[in-house]
Amino acid sequence: MGIKNIEKKSFFYSLLKVWVDFWHNKVFYRNIEILNFQNIPEKGHLIFTPNHQNALMDALAILCTIKRRSVFLARSDIFKKPTVAAILYFLKILPIYRIRDGYELLKKNKEIFQKTTDVITNEKCTLVILPEGNHAGMRRLRPLKKGFARIAFQTEEANNFGLDIHIVPVGIDYENYQAFRSKLSLNFGKPVPVSNHYEAYKKNPAIAINAIKDELSSQIKPLIVDIETEDYYELFNNARVIYAAATENAGKDSLLFHQHVVKQLQKTLKQTPEKIAGLNEQIYQYMEKTKALNLDFREPVRKMNVFRLFNKSFWLMLFSPIYLYGLLNNILPYQLTKWAAGKIKDPQFKSSFSFVVSLVAFPLFNIIQTLIFMFFVSGWLWVALYFISVPLSGIFAWHYANCFRSNWKNWKIYGLFSRRKQFMVQIQADHRAIIKTLETIVE
Numbered sequence: 001m002g003i004k005n006i007e008k009k010s011f012f013y014s015l016l017k018v019w020v021d022f023w024h025n026k027v028f029y030r031n032i033e034i035l036n037f038q039n040i041p042e043k044g045h046l047i048f049t050p051n052h053q054n055a056l057m058d059a060l061a062i063l064c065t066i067k068r069r070s071v072f073l074a075r076s077d078i079f080k081k082p083t084v085a086a087i088l089y090f091l092k093i094l095p096i097y098r099i100r101d102g103y104e105l106l107k108k109n110k111e112i113f114q115k116t117t118d119v120i121t122n123e124k125c126t127l128v129i130l131p132e133g134n135h136a137g138m139r140r141l142r143p144l145k146k147g148f149a150r151i152a153f154q155t156e157e158a159n160n161f162g163l164d165i166h167i168v169p170v171g172i173d174y175e176n177y178q179a180f181r182s183k184l185s186l187n188f189g190k191p192v193p194v195s196n197h198y199e200a201y202k203k204n205p206a207i208a209i210n211a212i213k214d215e216l217s218s219q220i221k222p223l224i225v226d227i228e229t230e231d232y233y234e235l236f237n238n239a240r241v242i243y244a245a246a247t248e249n250a251g252k253d254s255l256l257f258h259q260h261v262v263k264q265l266q267k268t269l270k271q272t273p274e275k276i277a278g279l280n281e282q283i284y285q286y287m288e289k290t291k292a293l294n295l296d297f298r299e300p301v302r303k304m305n306v307f308r309l310f311n312k313s314f315w316l317m318l319f320s321p322i323y324l325y326g327l328l329n330n331i332l333p334y335q336l337t338k339w340a341a342g343k344i345k346d347p348q349f350k351s352s353f354s355f356v357v358s359l360v361a362f363p364l365f366n367i368i369q370t371l372i373f374m375f376f377v378s379g380w381l382w383v384a385l386y387f388i389s390v391p392l393s394g395i396f397a398w399h400y401a402n403c404f405r406s407n408w409k410n411w412k413i414y415g416l417f418s419r420r421k422q423f424m425v426q427i428q429a430d431h432r433a434i435i436k437t438l439e440t441i442v443e
Contacts, residue, residue, distance in 0.1 A: 003089050003111075006071055007119045013090065017063075023359045024064040028180065033255060034065065035187040045120050045155075045163045046191070049148055049216060050170035051141055051224055052130040054177050056352035061172050062128050065186055071119045072128045073147070076108075096147060117155045120165060127151070131216065137177050137348045139225040139237060139262075144217050149209040152194045153201050161198050166191035169216055171223025173255050178341075178351045180358075181398070185255035187223040192216055225258050228266060235280045236265050241298045242283070243438045246431070264442045279437050286430040289423070293416060296409075301427050303417045304410040312407050319400065326397030329369065329390045333361035366390045 025032055040046075048066070052058050059072050069092070076095035079085040088095075094116070097109050119125045129151070131144040152165050169189035176182040192215055201208035227236045240261040244252040251257050269276045290297040340357040341350045370387045377383065417424050 003094070003115060006089060006092055006094065006115060007069070007122045007125045009069065009124075010090075013092065019363075020060070020359065021064045024060055024355070028355055028358070029184045030181040031183045031253075032065075033183065033185040033253075035185070035255060037188055039188045039190050040066065040168060041166060041191060043123060045123060045165045046126045047120065047148060047152055047165060047167045048126055048128045048170055049131045049167055049220070050128070050172050050186075051220055052132040052135045053137055053139070053172065053348070054174055054351060055135050055346070055349045057174075057355065058130060058135065058172055059128065060355070061184060061186055062170065066126065069125045070128050071116075071125060073112075073116070073130075075134075113151060113154055116151050117158050120151075120155045121159065121163065131213075135348050138233075139173070139227050140233075141217060141221050141224060141226055144213050146209050146213055148216070149212045152212070153197075153205065153208065156194055156198070157201075161195075165194040167194065167212075167216060168192075169219040169223060171220060171255075173225055173258070175253070177348060178354070180354065183253060187255055189219045189223050192219055222259075225255070225262055227262055229269060232265075232269065232276060232280060235276070235283060236262055238283060238287070238297070239265060239279065239434075239438060242431075242434060243442065245298055246300050246435045261438075261442050268441050275437075275441070279434070279441075282430065282434050282437060286427070286434060289427050289430065293420075293423075293427075295413070295427075300431050301413060301424060303424075304414055306414065309407065309411055309414060312403070313411075316400070316404055316407060322393060323397050323400040325389075326393030326395075326400075330362070330365075330394035330397065333358065333365040334394075336361050362391070362394070 046068075048062055048070070050058055050062055063070050063072075071092045071094060073096045074088070074093050076097045079088060079095040085095075094112055095108075096112060116127055119127045129148040131148045132142045133145040133147075136142060148167065152167060156163055156165055168191045171185075171187035171189070173185040173187075174182065175184070192212065194212065197208045197212050200211060225240070227233050229236065240258050243261055244257065249257065265276065287297045290301075295301065337354050337358045341354045344350050344353050366387065369390065370383060373386050374383050377386075413424075
């Protein structure tokens with residue numbers, strides 16, 4: 001599939017998407033929280049505009065959530081090689097040319113804008129544009145570019161302003177930008193009708209474009225964790241995680257919970273900045289103490305009962321053979337995925353490479369290993385059991401490793417309480433003081 005029929009249905013693309021959806025929604029992420037899905041119109045001409053924090057994963061979040069076919073826009077420099085360009089067109093990605101790419105290339109945008117018109121006018125398709133233009137691992141909305149507005153107005157103009165295009169704002173948030181089996185949140189806002197700006201566009205396109213850009217920005221901000229402050233960005237980001245880990249609130253992992261915490265912190269910063277300054281000092285001192293002992297500041301320090309530690313260690317030893325089986329049968333694709341991500345310098349691209357490599361490597365190695373296994377056993381039943389056992393034991397090995405690390409950490413904390421009890425008690429006291437301060441702010 002090339003650029004000419006990028007909006008059309010493709011059998012091989014549809015087949016690939018089934019596997020991508022499964023790997024993204026069921027394997028790569030532990031949980032996907034979807035808020036306000038009812039805001040997506042069932043019919044009509046739509047442009048989705050999510051915030052852009054995590055490279056390819058932002059596009060995949062939309063692709064694996066909405067039901068319609070999606071066509072994406074990406075920067076043109078990744079289309080330089082013909083082979084790569086052919087793959088990107090197959091994946092329904094169009095290039096967008098910028099001034100930095102060279103003035104002579106800007107004229108190619110005319111063809112791209114024509115294709116975006118074809119995509120939007122096809123009601124079975126949607127166009128996805130990341131209006132911030134580039135990605136950044138910051139929990140805030142950056143200034144939006146004008147491309148989405150130009151495309152929307154030009155498409156309407158080409159159709160005598162009769163399409164009634166709606167722009168759907170989307171907020172995307174990650175529990176952890178890079179971690180496998182972390183949580184992903186999507187929050188869909190109410191669609192912004194382009195028709196509200198028709199008359200303004202006919203009189204002065206520049207004013208209308210800026211107006212709809214500002215409107216969309218104001219619609220996306222409430223959908224994300226938007227930490228506006230520059231001076232206390234790290235404080236707010238750390239505070240929301242510390243507070244969530246310590247609270248018993250059933251919704252503490254929800255995007256709405258973290259939004260509320262940040263909102264209250266920003267409100268307090270405006271009203272009583274000295275309180276935020278005091279919280280900053282509290283958290284700084286606490287983090288310095290946990291860092292000195294190589295502890296995770298995000299988790300409250302709790303001394304475990306020694307009998308529980310022995311009990312958990314016993315069960316870990318008992319199930320260790322299954323872990324070793326899962327580890328040995330999945331070590332090659334796991335190490336390949338880890339190696340590929342390690343080669344990427346941009347931290348926001350690491351999860352994208354991990355996803356793509358793991359998507360291919362794990363099933364490929366499973367097939368190769370099963371074919372090798374066939375030479376050593378007779379009977380299809382054993383071959384089928386081995387083929388099924390590889391991914392299942394891999395999942396078990398992953399959870400086992402997490403339990404092992406948790407148990408090891410708890411043994412370490414138990415030992416620290418024995419050797420440095422006074423210092424550990426002080427860390428606990430510091431943590432309680434931080435939570436008390438946060439409670440007065442958040443509650």
